[in-house]
Amino acid sequence: MNTESHIDCKQCKNRYKSIFCDLKEEEVDVLSLGKACKTYKKGEEIFTQGTPPKGIFIINAGKVKISRLADSGNEQIVKMVNSGEILGYRALLSNEMYSSSAVALEVTSICFLPRHLFFRFIEQNATLAGALLKIAASDLKHTERKLVDLSQKTARERIAEALLYLKEIYGYEQDQTTINVILTRGDIANIAGTTRETSIRVLAGLKKDKIIDFSGKSIKVKDFPGLVSLANISD
Incomplete structure (x- = not known):
């Protein structure tokens, strides 16, 4: 302190x-x-x-x-x-x-x-x-x-759900696409219950598919419905 x-x-x-x-x-x-x-x-x-x-x-x-x-x-x-x-x-x-x-x-x-x-x-x-x-x-x-x-979803689904979770907790920045929290790839992996290497690979794939974009540690959601669909969330 x-x-x-x-x-x-x-x-x-x-x-x-x-x-x-x-x-x-x-x-x-x-x-x-x-x-x-x-x-x-x-x-x-x-x-x-x-x-x-x-x-x-x-x-x-x-x-x-x-x-x-x-x-x-x-x-x-x-x-x-x-x-x-x-x-x-x-x-x-x-x-x-x-x-x-x-x-x-x-x-x-x-x-x-x-x-x-x-x-x-x-x-x-x-x-x-x-x-x-x-x-x-x-x-x-x-x-x-x-x-x-952890028992039923793929790493890609868990990463997508982790991003939605972060958006729910912290919201967007003023541009209404950037999730309002800065985390390392390791932190995202630890939320999703996977490895840092898998987190990097999955995030790169989501960027390639134009679902997200990122610059450094900031992550933008480009296709929110696509991210929701990928997360496969059932309540």
Whole structure:
């Protein structure tokens, strides 16, 4: 961590797209006074796999990847996270060590809420507890889909779905074609559950087929319906 700051929750635009959006005014005051805000550099860990949780993290601004390191040393990206979302809630609720690590993909502002305040909000605010359940259900659905994909889909289909997933999380840049996140080919491979070499080959093939285009690490979606069809997503 390189800097600490204070962010007034009443002035925070991202609160309205977080689980804290429906807090009463006096609850917002407690949240604002009880949290700590820090800025993380690109590549810096927010929390580390195998360490105990002490609270939850809320992304005020920036992008984060949640990844797990296997015994083999291979990284598997389990989730990509954007501003307004919370991190680390599952380990806290289950009272277990973190099963994954959170890493900043760019300069990222994070708010930390200690354990006792988080549980107080859950106990006193049914709407917040319900919102947390929806997030947990969504995360479980995403995990189940990835397990099915790994066993039933080709690498090309998984790469296509990974690109759609990134577009869903981060959207487009102003040109409405460039996915608004910068990732290495290795990161894309780790999302899709394949190798870096396969990721490079598949992305080159998608570019040749005019489904995507790329310059450096930036990826443009040229044929969105074609990408959706290729991903072969069933709900």
